[in-house]
Amino acid sequence: MADTAFAPRVFSGIKPSGGLTLGNYLGAIKRWVEMQEDPTYETIYCVVDMHAVTVWQDPADLRRATREVAASMIASGIDPERSILFNQARVPAHTELGWLFSCVARVGWMNRMTQFKDKAGKNAEKVSLGLYAYPALMAADILLYHATHVPVGEDQKQHVELTRDIAAKFNHDYGVDFFPITEPVTEGPAMRVMNLRDGSKKMSKSGESDMERINMLDDADTIAKKFKKAKTDPEPLSSDLAGLAGRPEARNLVDIYAGLADISAEAVMAEYGGSGWGVFKPALADLAVAKLAPVSDEMRRLLDAPEELDAIMARGAERADEIAQPILARTYDIMGFVR
Numbered sequence: 001m002a003d004t005a006f007a008p009r010v011f012s013g014i015k016p017s018g019g020l021t022l023g024n025y026l027g028a029i030k031r032w033v034e035m036q037e038d039p040t041y042e043t044i045y046c047v048v049d050m051h052a053v054t055v056w057q058d059p060a061d062l063r064r065a066t067r068e069v070a071a072s073m074i075a076s077g078i079d080p081e082r083s084i085l086f087n088q089a090r091v092p093a094h095t096e097l098g099w100l101f102s103c104v105a106r107v108g109w110m111n112r113m114t115q116f117k118d119k120a121g122k123n124a125e126k127v128s129l130g131l132y133a134y135p136a137l138m139a140a141d142i143l144l145y146h147a148t149h150v151p152v153g154e155d156q157k158q159h160v161e162l163t164r165d166i167a168a169k170f171n172h173d174y175g176v177d178f179f180p181i182t183e184p185v186t187e188g189p190a191m192r193v194m195n196l197r198d199g200s201k202k203m204s205k206s207g208e209s210d211m212e213r214i215n216m217l218d219d220a221d222t223i224a225k226k227f228k229k230a231k232t233d234p235e236p237l238s239s240d241l242a243g244l245a246g247r248p249e250a251r252n253l254v255d256i257y258a259g260l261a262d263i264s265a266e267a268v269m270a271e272y273g274g275s276g277w278g279v280f281k282p283a284l285a286d287l288a289v290a291k292l293a294p295v296s297d298e299m300r301r302l303l304d305a306p307e308e309l310d311a312i313m314a315r316g317a318e319r320a321d322e323i324a325q326p327i328l329a330r331t332y333d334i335m336g337f338v339r
């Protein structure tokens, strides 16, 4: 089948479930801004509120978190004129295509999703059906815009691979070349930011202790305290990166530094190799505060005017819907619906 040329288009999203972490910033938002600056791409960024409710959300918390995620994107440099920025609930086409894709995706594929297994744990019978079906909705988010590139942290890569499988199966089953085979974009020094208290777990907004993560709205003292108390081993930093093998907490702090400074982990080691934690941790805290304070100040300013944020998301949703409608209509038509 001849490949249809798809214009380079970026789609990505963040769930508004709890506060944002440094992991979301380094693994996602920071690169979203870089892709916005690259004239190759058209960029669409979404607050994926429909995904948030796969686990219980207090309505007031969901409202606040939706605006907080939008504010964090804008404060980090997403320009709602150049990028399309909106929240998912305003574009019902996502859930329509999500249903169609839940009829394309196979149960066996869903059973392989490691994030579902982690989140459901031993309680798989008790979690929502939505949590299980979630990757089909994520595929819809992406393919509703014929997005070709999806910048995500490592933890979402498997879901983007499933999106490729859904696109390929749809194209094959209907004998079309309609959906692109999307590329996950995961290169970068801090695509998997780990928990500050346990280097084997990822930093997450839903982790038990606040000390294990840096929140985007943490103040300077809190950031300094969290890095000071971050778990490490007694050894100083090794002289090179290879020497950090088997030392996940140490490696994590080096990767965070690299992500914040926009340099490679090797370059961090060239500067700090052999240093003790008493030198490295304060330098890391200073860097984090220098990078995050302007973002969190701007976030607070934006959150003081929620109507402005809502208007930005409403306008973004109109633009998103204009792209989505013809793609959804063509999907219905390919499948044989009479509408």
Ligand code: TYM
Pocket (backbone or CB within 6 Å): 011, 012, 013, 014, 015, 016, 023, 024, 025, 026, 027, 028, 048, 051, 137, 138, 141, 142, 150, 151, 152, 153, 154, 155, 156, 159, 190, 191, 192, 193, 194, 202, 203, 204
């Ligand atoms: P979510 O909301 O859990 O995370 C949003 C983005 O932040 C990245 N991220 C991290 N990156 C590095 N280290 C970490 N510790 C870390 N924690 C989070 C995630 O990889 C992600 O890129 N299913 C998605 C949301 C989604 C989506 C989409 C993404 C829904 N539809 C379509 C892309 C395209 C999620 O739960 O991300």
